[in-house]
Amino acid sequence: MKEFILRNQRLEAAFDEYGRLVRLKNRKTGWKIQEREALALSFAMQVPLEGRRNNTVYGSEQQPPELGQPADNVLQFTWKGLKSAYTGLLDIIFTARVTLHMRGLLFESRVENRSPYTVESVEYPCLGAVERPEGAQPFYRMNGAYCRLMKTELAPHFANQMGYWGVDYPTQLAGGPESPFVLVGNEEQGLYVGNHDTTCKELVQFCFVMKPGQEDSLRFTVPAGREADGKPVHMELKVFHFPYAAPGETVEASPVFAGAYEGNWERGADLYKSWRSTWFKRPPAPSWIKPVHAWLQLHINSPEDELRCRYQDLVRYGRSCAQNGIRAIQLVGWNTGGQDRAYPLHDTDGRLGTAGELRQAIAEIQQMGVKVVLFNKYTWADRSLPQFRTRFLQYAAKDPYGDYRVHPGYQYQTPAQLSDINTRRLVPMCMNSAQWRDFCCGEFEKSIDLGADGILYDECQHHGGAFYCFDPSHGHHVPANIYAGDHLLAQDFRAVAEKKKPDFLFAGEACYDLELRDYALAYFRITPDHIPLQRYLDPYAGLMAAVTGFNDRDAINLCLVYRYIISYEPYMFKGSPEDFPRTIAYGRMVDALRTRYSNLLWDAEFTGTKGLLLESAQKESLHYSVFIEPGTGRRAAAIANTDAERPAEVKVRFELQTSNLWFFSPEEPDGKVCGGSRVIPPRSLAVLYEK
DSSP: OOEEEEEOSSEEEEEETTSOEEEEEETTTOOEEEOOGGGOOOOEEEOOBTTBSOOEEEGGGSOOOEEEOOSTTEEEEEEEEEEOTTSSEEEEEEEEEEEEOSSOEEEEEEEEEOSSSOBOEEEEEEESOOOOOTTOOSEEEEEEETTEEEEEEEESBOOOOSOTTTOSSOEEEEESTTOSEEEEEOSSEEEEEEEOOSSOOSOEEEEEEEESOOSBTTTTBOOSSSEETTEEOEEEEEEEEOOOBOTTOEEEOOOEEEEEEESSHHHHHHHHHHHHTTTOOOOOOOGGGSSSOEEEEEEOOOTTOOOOOOGGGGHHHHHHHHHTTOOEEEEESOBTTSTTSSTTOOOBOTTTOOHHHHHHHHHHHHHTTOEEEEEEOOSEEETTSTTIIIIIGGGBOBOTTSOBOOBOOOOOSSHHHHTTSSOOOEEEBOTTOHHHHHHHHHHHHHHHHTTOSEEEETTTTOOTTOOEEOOGGGSSOSSEETTHHHHHHHHHHHHHHHHHOTTOEEEEESOOGGGGGTOSEEEEOOOTTOOOHHHHHOTTSEEEEEEOSTTOHHHHHHHHHTTOEEEEOHHHHTSOGGGSHHHHHHHHHHHHHHHHTHHHHTSSEEOTTTTEEEEOTTGGGEEEEEEEOTTTOOEEEEEEEOOSSOOEEEEEEETTOOSOEEEEOSSSOSOEEOTTEEEEOTTEEEEEEEO
16 A cells, blocks of 8 residues: 655654545654554545435545645645445545644645535545554543533543434534534543634534444443454544535635644643634723623513513612622613513613613713623524514524524523423524624614623524524525624624724623634633633633622632632522622632732733642642743642532642742732642632742
8 A cells, every 4th residue: 555644753644545544643652543544534525416415425435536745744635526326426626635734734625516416514534543542541522612621531431412313323523613623532642633714614513433333322331442243443533514515616624733732631722722823813802801800790680571670770789789899790681571582672671661761870880880781692583572573584594494493592480481381482593694783783782872881792602503594695605604604793893882982892601712802701600520721722811700609619719710700690690799798708808819919810821730730639629720920930829629528638839840839818818838738628729829
């Protein structure tokens, strides 16, 4: 077999004359990521036919491609004329280009479709058998979701996520803008595969398939060894692209970068961060969100008509925030019908008062030094709106059959709605429709006219399972990736604000990384197993986390460890600061601490766990991170013990440490020498730092 090899000090990749990736090796560690030639893959393509939608063009069934080597460390394969089992020769040209960079391989591909059929999807690059490193148990895929890192086991257990009726083998998918990359590995090393495109021109998914199947379906176990009943045991990793190349079209797929790394997930994410640094530019933001501060989220009405607070009575919440050191209120449910009703309309609700009364309340709250940010939503239209079919249906994202998609909606308060009997269903809209965006801009402008300091665009990070719109009346390519319109809408909003209120805050819920070009703050909720992916990717982004418990020390401690703004939300964001005095008191202690030591905990660079050597018998209950002070390079380790009962003894030192360590905590804010050892009480935190 003839091989074409790309090699540097870090990586070796070998392709055969059929364009298959037959070997991939991390030369630093010796990990043979792909080595079984018989299972190697090149590409696959879906070209649906009338009466046979599932018409796959397999790269393995084609004639050898033309090989070009236009430059050193570059291979180019061109397949001209493709065939499937159900067609003759298709006049389609597929070109794949592989470039070896210092840290990995860049895979680029292009479809030239001269056939009478649409090229719906392309699978490229493809790894036919991802091997585990020697002794690697367990083995994970890791990807982003809701501003955090999700870990899903690939071995020794592999769960099927697709439903067994729809696939032949256990299958998992990750991707879309929330997951621009996946990591495959463990705590020692891994493989990074990332979508390196900033336009959202197409959906890109990472597909994992475990063949021939599970050994034990109750436990999801992967068969041991390399064979099961005479069949090879292996896991495929394929990157799905959706070019929807119509007859006569040429489409460039999103570039995909693959690279090996040594260490934990942070070292894998560094490959994304390196690429991110080539295009990311922080959006403008008002100065008030930059120092340490806290918010209150306040909900005043739901679709079931609680009508909790009239506009004129909001002033008392502003007064309470001012008294408790809270800098901003996120006001939810202020619009007609309350939260998750009557969208996309953003009018005031006459049952709560007049627009003038809300404007006056906002102004009075602002005079107390408290900002007001209004909850907005443009992802959906409420299907129960009387004018939905006459006014908004035309802008709905349509599926291939011409129908609008339906999100199940959200349940509020009453037995009927909690039982999902009278839930208001939500319809995803097409952000690529210029007319829809124009309408949204008019609704958005209402928040500026009310005198608000900003908006928080709820659910900006997804489209309810809709990815493509096939409506030919919207003025976009048919189909178009709906996510491509998110950036356009944000730009339109900013153009409106620039004319009327340039220091207006743009915030969103759990913004995916590309959205942080447009939104200066992202709000989300955290869990005990939270892994701070977005904070690691962007050490200085405005990120805010909900704190809802009546003695919510752990959530507050994680806010310090991960540099999150605190969003106080008593009674699930339906109360006032005085409703949970213990949480407020502790939160103020923590914020006072990070204000006092802002040079180490706020204005410093968050670096994950890099350079920290931490020992503890209770490491599983610890959340910790390292900050580096600009200018001096001094390091601080923030460590939270989330165990509810047991204290945690920790021993800490930094790589290349040259001085003794000191510590401080909310209860002991004055720095003291500790020598690198500290006992952290249950539900408490300590910061150890270089003096």
